[in-house]
Amino acid sequence: MSLQEIKTRIAKAEQEAGRAPGAVTLIAVSKVQPLERVEAVLDEGQRIFGENRVQEAAGKWPAFMERFEGVELHLIGPLQTNKARQAIELFDMIHSVDRPKLATTLARLAQEEGKCPELFIQVNTGEEPQKAGILPADADAFVAECRGLDLPVKGLMCIPPVDEEPSLHFALLAKIAERNGLSGLSMGMSSDFETAIALGATHVRVGSAIFGDRSHPV
Ligand SMILES: *Cc1c(COP(=O)(O)O)cnc(C)c1O
DSSP, rough: OHHHHHHHHHHHHHTTTTTTOOEEEEEEOEEEEEHHHHHHHHTTTTTEEEEEEEEHHHHHHHHHHSTTTTTTEEOOOOOOOOGHHHHHHHHHHEEOOOOOHHHHHHHHHHHTTTTOOOOEEEEEEEETTTSBOGGGHHHHHHHHHHHHOOOOEEEEEEEOOSSSHHHHHHHHHHHHHHHOOOOEOOOOOOTTTHHHHHTSSSEEEEEEHHHOOOOOOO
C-alpha cells in the first residue's frame, strides 16, 4: 500500500469519527526497512518516522537528516536507561516511558542536556507479563510522578495484545488519558489504525502497511 493510500484512509477515518482534518499524526515506522524504501517515502514527502531501537536509528537517520529538511523522529520501542542520553539527543518524542527508573533518568538528563523530547507513557493495557508498560491500575500515580519530575508528558501509548479485540484496549487508554487530563493518544498500527482513530488516537504508528513486510526480523 502506498503512503498516499494510508493518508487517505486516515483522513476518511478522521471524518467518520467527527475529528478535525489533520487531528491525527502519521508516524511511518521505518524499523528494519531497507534504506531505499525509507528514502522513497522521504521523497514522497513524509517527515515523521518511528524507530524502535536507539542504535538502529542512530545508524541510519543522521545521514538522512542531512539530506532531508524537517525530519522528526519518534522512539516507539523500549528504552534502556544507558541509552537515554542518546535518545534525548536524537528523538523528538519518546513513546515508551514505562517505569519510574526511566522517568527519573530522563528527568536528570533533560536537566543536563537542557532539552527533553515530548513523552508518552506506555500502558500495558492487556496486563501481559512479557510486555513493557505501566499497569492500568498504576497509571494515574505514574503520570503524577512524571509530572512531579517536570517531564513533558504529552499522552499515553499502548500496544494491544495480538489476539484480542484492540478497541477495548484503545478505549481503556483513552479513559485513563482523559481522567489525567492528557491529550495525546499514541495507538493504532497497520492492522487497526482506523479503529484507533475512531477511539481518539492522535498518533498512529504504521509500518508494514506503508513499507511492506519486514523481511528481516529485528
Ligand atoms: C513495529 C511497530 C509498529 C508498526 O507495526 P506495523 O504493524 O508494521 O504497522 C507500531 N508500534 C510499535 C511499538 C512497533 O514496534
